[in-house]
Amino acid sequence: MTGKHLVLQTLKKKGVKYIFGYTGGAIMPIFDEMDKIGDFNFIMARHEQGAAFMAQGISRASLSTDTPQIGVCLTTSGPGAMNLATGIADAYMDSVPLVAITGQVATGVIATDAFQESDVVGVMMPICKQTYMPLCADDIELMVHEAFYVATTGRGGPVVLDIPKDVQDQKVSDDYSFDANTFRPYLPGFFYHPTPEREPLQRAIQLINRSERPIMFCGHGIINSNAGKLLQKFAEKVNIPIAFTLHGLSALPSDHRLSLGMMGMHGTVEANKAIMEADLLISFGMRFDDRVTGKLNEYARNADVIHVEIDPSEIDKNVGTTVAINADVYRTLHVLVNDPMLTYKPRRRWFESIADFRQVMAEDLKEEIDSGVGENNRLLMKSIVHNLSQLSGGKDLIVPDVGQHQMMAARFYSYQTENSWFASGGAGTMGVSLPMAIGVKMARPDERVWSISGDGGFQMNIQELGTIMEHQIDIKILIFNNGHLGMVRQWQTLFFDRRYAGTPMKSPDYGLIAQAYGIPYRKVEKTEEIIPALQYAIDNQGAIVLEFICDPSEVILPMVPAGGGFEDMIVKRPIPREPSTNNNGEDS
Template sequence: MTEKQIITGKNLMLRALKEKGVRYIFGYTGGAIMPIFDEMDKLGDFHFIMSRHEQGAAFMAQGVSRGSLSTDKPQIGVCMATSGPGAMNLTTGIADAHMDSIPIIAITGQVTTGVIATDAFQESDVIGVMMPICKQTYMLLAAEDVEVTVHEAFYVATTGRGGPIVIDIPKDVQNQSVSETYRFDAKTFRPSLPGFFYHPTPEREPLRRAIELINRSVRPVLFCGHGVITSNAGKLLQQFAEKVNIPIAFTLHGLSALPVDHPLSLGMMGMHGTVEANRAIMAADLLISFGMRFDDRVTGRLSEYARNADVIHVEIDPSEIDKNVACSVAINADVYRTLHVMLGDPMLTYKPRKRWFEKIDSFRQVMADDLRREIECGVGDDGRLLMKSIVHQLSVLTEGKDLIVPDVGMHQMMAARFYNYQTENSWFASGGAGTMGASLPMAIGIKLARPDERVWSISGDGGFQMNIQELGTIMEQQIDIKIVILNNGHLGMVRQWQTLFFDGRYAGTPMQSPKFGLIAEAYDIPYRKIEKLDEVTPALQQAIDHHGPILLEFVCDASEIILPMIPSDGGFGEMIVSRPGQEKTATRKSKGGKS
């Protein structure tokens, strides 16, 4: 083999990533990953974006994957880190992607093969740590394995239920040359994965039984989960709902699959869902679930959930079927293909369901006046701003068309409930893991995936400070993100629990924040602090008109809470719809249960 023919593991790694259409690589270099970084710099085939912390890189990769789902050219986010602490700092972002079924590829450097398992400098058991929190892990021990592994990793990450893949590559393997007999053809590659089964097309018999249940139901409810978005099935779900005339409730991740103000929309369901969604679920005789996993924030107390309803569950991952909620009909298939087949079935019938919709309208009125008054008032008892009013005003100014990236906490629930989502796949939240600090770095990836759309990163004062250093990435890359801090001086969601269930003992929730204006100035980002109601609209409009990143800090009422609320481990019949001192439950035992 002549010198010109020599190809190394690092060359093969980057060649495979290029063949898979990777444009952006997020990460942080270090000793064990330096060979790949050096080669990447020589080639110039990728746009490398240096995060200020490896966790940020994992969330940026998530942003690319999530943001590009609805585009003509979906991309898979890629992040890189060195061994030891670098790899371990990716852990939270990878676990978050795993919980929310987001495909990303994480490539970690490792100490050389000769010193693995000797407690070498910056060695960590990446495979042992990552195996439970991702879809697949690989450790590469020969350069010949690099290309085939990368191509297989992309296939596994994106086929069926998505998820993160970790590839751990020792430093000497990065520099290792392949043999003269090495051959790999990406065009003819087909993964050989014994035990990996994928069922995209629904079977006829469960479809027939599902349609029979739908046709005879009197009080049905459709569930729209994250699987509707990941399979790009939002428009089909809307057509299906209109064809059978069935109302739709959304999981947290199902928001923005179709316009949230659609006449059939019940809004978000679950712990902080709308009264109409939760009461409709209690009263339903049929629940039709598309692409969701019936997690505890949706179901409340499982022993009481859907006791008088049949359940149709359409889900790509067979392990989720019958896991939490027993179903009457299980359809293990892709949501898009299932809806496509069902829409073409001549047996599917339309029903007016007049009494059912009248009942739902009565549910909708329970909190409507109180919420309207709060939003119109805009301030709490102490004269400070209300988050729900700020989010509502943002929705009005943007006509519900912008991309919203919340952090985790009370402001997240406010953004879920009070923004009128009109753009498909425009809501990007950390759901299953509930990771504070996710918003700012994830918004970077989303903006890169959707550069022509306006992106808002909305955080509380707590979550914002968890990855505040990514302002450096925004500054360096000049990424046009509108950053909003809803600052109530507390960890707001925990404070709400303390208000309702811990006799108002605010242990560990008050928070003193730095002068965010000085921090913004240090990163050369324009800043504005808003304390008065008449400043809200001009400040939001300023951010809309400004080209480039801008930071708005709104001083909010610490006592504001998000209702309704189903207590943790509580049932839907214990849903709280009013503040302490007023009537506490929407459905008391004497009135409640199934309607």
């Protein structure tokens, strides 16, 4: 029995079906063994970063299926391993479990600056839950089992195993034995799924029952613990409105009567104003990051705070709590839903106020969506997303990239399917959409998957069209091309006197690129072409690329300026001034 065989044998026991990666010198023994045994579907990414995002996609999308899978990526040493770093950091920020296995140079030349050597353990340690380097074959099976355990228990996250090349080929000792059935890792308590304690629950119930203006927050913890249906039951039982973080979207239907939509920097007016007026915040599985809170010393100043969170380090980190419940949100909601002490309250005045908040931008948004075009007679992203939502019934799986279009997809798609939104949040990594959509499709092959990118993000991992071509993966690819890095341009419009430094960009001919990969393509420039093009993509069997020529001046409002509070929320676009010019007298 060799180290390479133990790696693959253990992955098989863990139910791994797909492995994403890229081969190379220091990982060749494991690849060779994988080819011999034929137990896995290997998906060769065109860049190792893509492999990490594919692994994320399969982990995230399969959470709500009967057979959850942990994404696994496999790369060589040096540049291969380093190219995983961004995807691993992204998974760590968003609490996504995955296991990354990298090759390393042989033990005899470690720390000699050998060819394609890099300190993988040192680099990855701050951006993942745990790192391992087995120095003999006997250690491998235990470390793989522990890696899966660490990745999936408590607050999820990535784990890295860096395996020297000679250890992959090494045989285990004559007295080697390992019994997976008796495997019980000795690890700190924060790796576990704690059950809520009764005393803080009782105090929380008292606060809920007496509150007049409560609001509930849904974060990624609801999605990760499959607690969407319980959240809906609890909200309906106590009649409390719900606002969502970026990662909380799709936990329950967007058109539910209690939904206020997304909160925070680009959240809805009703969500943000309700937070300002609330007397109680009930937070489930979120970390109160700066994009959600804005200016902390002004955040929900008159509200008590109940914070339910599996990771104790997040409690009282940014926002002080009145009642802290360090527990798994599914278990907590299960207890609350069945607690007879909780009472239903009509809260008519509170819901009337929320209805008034909702009207602040309602007419302007409807007018924009209905017109479909902006100042330059070019398409509006929010109108395209709205039409996609209408055509799909809000039931499809949406994988955005990062930027302005991401906020449009978050705000204007009506999510009806639980766990159907897969975005890079904490790290905000451009280039995620195309590779992550591949992993999402592998996890849920019978559902329709839309990859939505801006022209900037799409070009960052455009090479993964090759993976889609090779494996004939049915992904509907939308490119919102406004000729700029849209979100940065919006900030420049609002806060930098319209100096568009570093944001204009030219695109290649996406039609020719799609043709080179054997993927159908259509360009859309008029509003009357939007619905036929989207319907064409729906009807097409297989991947397709749709390019929409969008208005670069479109903005996503409301917007809370960086460092500002919700009282600084911008709900109307300022009257534009004359643009600054560069040294050639051209628009900059």
